Amino acid sequence: xSIKAISISKTYFPFGDGAxxxxxxxxxxxxxxxxxxTLVRGPTGSGKSTLLALLxxxxxxxxxxxxxxxxxxxxxxxxxxxxxxxxxxxxIPQSTLLIGELTLLENILAPHVFLGGSARELKPRALxxxxxxxxxGKAGFLPRELSEGEKKKGMAARALLKEPLYLFGDEPVAHxxxxxxxxxLGLFSELxxxxxxxxxAAHGLPRLEECTTVYELLRGEVVSCTRMGGKxxxxxxxxxxxxxxxxGTG
Amino acid sequence: MIGNxxxxxxxxxxxxxxxxxLSFGTAFLVGGVLxxxxxxxxxLGFPALSxxxxxxxxxxxxxxxxxxxxxxxxxxxxxRTRGDELAIYRIHGAQRIxxxxxxxxETSIVSFTGSLGGVVFILLLILGHALALPSFFLGMRSxxxxxLIGIGGQAAFGVAVIAVIIGALxxxxxxxxxxxxxxxxxx
Numbered sequence: 001x002s003i004k005a006i007s008i009s010k011t012y013f014p015f016g017d018g019a020x021x022x023x024x025x026x027x028x029x030x031x032x033x034x035x036x037x038t039l040v041r042g043p044t045g046s047g048k049s050t051l052l053a054l055l056x057x058x059x060x061x062x063x064x065x066x067x068x069x070x071x072x073x074x075x076x077x078x079x080x081x082x083x084x085x086x087x088x089x090x091x092i093p094q095s096t097l098l099i100g101e102l103t104l105l106e107n108i109l110a111p112h113v114f115l116g117g118s119a120r121e122l123k124p125r126a127l128x129x130x131x132x133x134x135x136x137g138k139a140g141f142l143p144r145e146l147s148e149g150e151k152k153k154g155m156a157a158r159a160l161l162k163e164p165l166y167l168f169g170d171e172p173v174a175h176x177x178x179x180x181x182x183x184x185l186g187l188f189s190e191l192x193x194x195x196x197x198x199x200x201a202a203h204g205l206p207r208l209e210e211c212t213t214v215y216e217l218l219r220g221e222v223v224s225c226t227r228m229g230g231k232x233x234x235x236x237x238x239x240x241x242x243x244x245x246x247x248g249t250g
Numbered sequence: 251m252i253g254n255x256x257x258x259x260x261x262x263x264x265x266x267x268x269x270x271x272l273s274f275g276t277a278f279l280v281g282g283v284l285x286x287x288x289x290x291x292x293x294l295g296f297p298a299l300s301x302x303x304x305x306x307x308x309x310x311x312x313x314x315x316x317x318x319x320x321x322x323x324x325x326x327x328x329x330r331t332r333g334d335e336l337a338i339y340r341i342h343g344a345q346r347i348x349x350x351x352x353x354x355x356e357t358s359i360v361s362f363t364g365s366l367g368g369v370v371f372i373l374l375l376i377l378g379h380a381l382a383l384p385s386f387f388l389g390m391r392s393x394x395x396x397x398l399i400g401i402g403g404q405a406a407f408g409v410a411v412i413a414v415i416i417g418a419l420x421x422x423x424x425x426x427x428x429x430x431x432x433x434x435x436x437x
Contacts, residue, residue, distance in 0.1 A: 082344065085342065097337060101262070102265050106265070
């Protein structure tokens with residue numbers, strides 16, 4: 001199974017549909033296959049978060065095609081996209097998204113239980129994940145009692161709880177020290193070895209040696225794609241984008 | 251599935267103590283006021299009170315409008331603080347209808363128990379003669395205890411329905427922003 005994005009673009013209209021849009025992503029093509037680890041790199045504002053949101057079917061592209069295992073997603077109804085996210089996607093957002101009134105453990109369980117999981121069955125796995133991330137003693141803490149790094153690890157545990165087929169992490173090791181980053185990336189590697197696809201976005205190169213593909217984004221365009229094969233790295237320069245931007249922003 | 255939504259609703263109610271107590275208190279007050287209004291409306295049907303009917307109706311409608319505004323203001327305040335939560339559920343695959351259902355279950359639990367509490371409180375005051383109804387009320391065969399309970403049930407149910415409708419409208423307007431919009435933070 002794979003996610004294939006063909007020449008997708010995303011334009012935001014922060015001042016309404018009639019106003020000029022901001023082009024966050026410009027004709028990007030990317031494949032995400034199971035059992036692989038893809039890294040999306042680039043400076044701030046290069047479109048990494050937008051690309052992840054599009055691949056995770058959280059946000060629809062304004063142009064281009066998305067296909068999941070030969071099922072074309074643009075034509076899919078909102079219900080189908082929600083079901084796709086529920087069944088296959090784990091997502092770690094860049095900003096802290098935890099419910100302030102719930103404990104860390106409840107935060108991890110709540111969305112999964114809400115969508116039909118059994119709290120009794122999921123709780124032991126959530127506790128194991130917290131233990132492995134060094135948060136064993138903090139399951140009952142509220143988010144305001146945790147540091148930014150601990151919140152980030154909590155969000156990682158939430159995304160990993162149901163072992164999704166596709167895991168998307170937007171700066172998943174930001175705010176983390178060396179050991180914590182290693183423990184989070186270790187869990188991602190385990191998931192990948194089980195056959196899931198892991199897609200990470202980062203400013204720099206996280207200490208993850210298992211990346212199979214590295215995409216470099218700049219101003220919403222893929223400027224290079226490096227495939228890490230068994231016989232060494234194979235670097236491909238992305239074809240220069242000849243299309244003119246229709247909105248003239250970006 | 252209903253069990254899962256109940257788990258989430260009860261967890262949310264338990265953890266959001268401030269909001270839950272505020273909602274319960276408002277529903278208690280509104281339930282009591284509506285109950286008294288309903289008693290008055292019921293009594294207004296008696297021929298002896300036909301002259302006072304207009305005045306009672308004006309007062310009852312004014313009380314009802316204040317109650318609805320109170321519930322709307324509270325629902326608005328509580329919904330505004332839940333943008334992040336909606337985003338979390340949405341990125342994990344919850345559909346809009348699921349979230350509306352969760353909100354409805356939470357609101358109905360709190361508002362129904364609150365308004366029922368208000369009704370029972372007024373009923374106890376009447377039965378304990380602490381709230382003196384005019385003597386001719388008690389002598390009239392059409393206003394017995396059973397009828398009072400019926401009127402109270404109507405009031406409690408009415409408050410819950412109004413609260414759920416207001417909450418659902420506000421949540422639906424928040425959910426118009428799709429998951430990527432919600433990801434940018436609370437509305």
